[in-house]
Amino acid sequence: MVRTRFAPSPTGYLHVGGLRTALFSFLYARQQQGSFLFRLEDTDRNRLVEGAEEDLIAMLKWAGITPDEGPGVGGDYGPYKQSERLEIYARHAQILLDKGHAYPCFCSAERLEQVKTEQKAQGLISRYDGHCRNLPRDAGLTRIESGEPYVIRMKIPENETILMEDLIRDKVAINSEQIDDQVLIKTDRFPTYHMAVVVDDHLMRITHVIRGEEWLPSFPKHLLLYRYFGWEPPQFAHLPLILNTDRSKLSKRQGSVSVEDFRKEGYLSQTMVNFIALLGWNPGDAQELFSMEQLIERFSFERVGKSGSVFDREKLNWMNQQYIKKLSPEELWDALAPYIQTTPFAGESPDRLKKVCQIAQNSLTQLKDIQNSLSLFFEDRGSTLSDPVLIEFLKKEESRVVLKAFLEQTETLETLEDSNFAEVMKQIQKITGIKGKNLWLPMRYAITQVEQGPDLHLMVGVYGKNKCRKMVEYALGL
């Protein structure tokens, strides 16, 4: 039975890279009818960020990535928060000490700093110099009993080749000389990530560890720990980096990176899931739009690339537009309502607001764009016509003839709606003899005040007779 996990540290808000790790782990578990776990790796107490845990859980829920086990969900392998498992790690550290695969280290921070400086001066890679590695066991015990602060380090074998197999990458070998005697338990008795992750993945029966490429350097240490404990390691898949368009590592400088920011800007969750799935995974054909169900069906590690994938914000916008277009009127209204609420137009009749939403639907890239559409529709924009091209066009004699004819034709009309607007335009054409662009553009420019935009008929319907006449009067007053 396949068991995967997403094991974030609550050191910040969920990043798109984290969302991808969670998504791939979820897709694979669902596809294999296995279980997907959420585990909170909160052992680095100095880096905890308030609210991060809640954000991680809320964002996964928003994306439709639902854990089968986890904090607040339950499961047979809990607790799922590492800070609640300290006793388990202590017990396992003792096993390693007893087997001689770990040792207590009493080196002070000052000493370690000094070693580092010396190594740096000699041009060496900085690593622990093994000062406490061969301390006799009894001597170590006495110092522990006397209350001296200590950490527990893992003993990396000398000059050994460690072979690493990954579902995405080719086999890689590394010499153990390049690996540091990693701290497993810190002076505060909390485990380091390396200790906790291995113990938990084993005890929680994880079969596939899916995580970002930045964890590759930790991989050999983890494999060694599995060996020291005498456990069968799970399979590993290290996902490629996510890059900016200039191929540097994805960073905030080039735009949002936290899932919450994308949500706030008005990217739909289906857009984010679809877009993120294609960062590294390639379906092997031209299809670009995938529902969660389709992703579950088609995901495979064979089709995950090794090289970094670019986070193309233009493509994200395009995709969001596609998904917004697909929304039913009710879904659209639900999605847009929070963005409408914060505008001065929130009090307009729901009927008119809904009409505006529908008119704007095809032109929205992000949900927050509805705010521009609302001001376009509801604000008195009489004096905001500033585009010289439009102004020049509206000032032409032929345009003025059309606009004047519009005022005449609508004066006695009871109402002006999208349904009778075409009839009015036909009349104007008949009377003036003006047709095509020269007939329609003056109306479009006068009423919408933009060169290209929403459907003119629908807009006339939302504005109604009085506002349309007012807009035309503004244009004639130029």
Ligand code: GLU
């Ligand atoms: N706690 C690690 C993180 O923050 C988990 C890495 C792993 O999946 O092994 O990403």
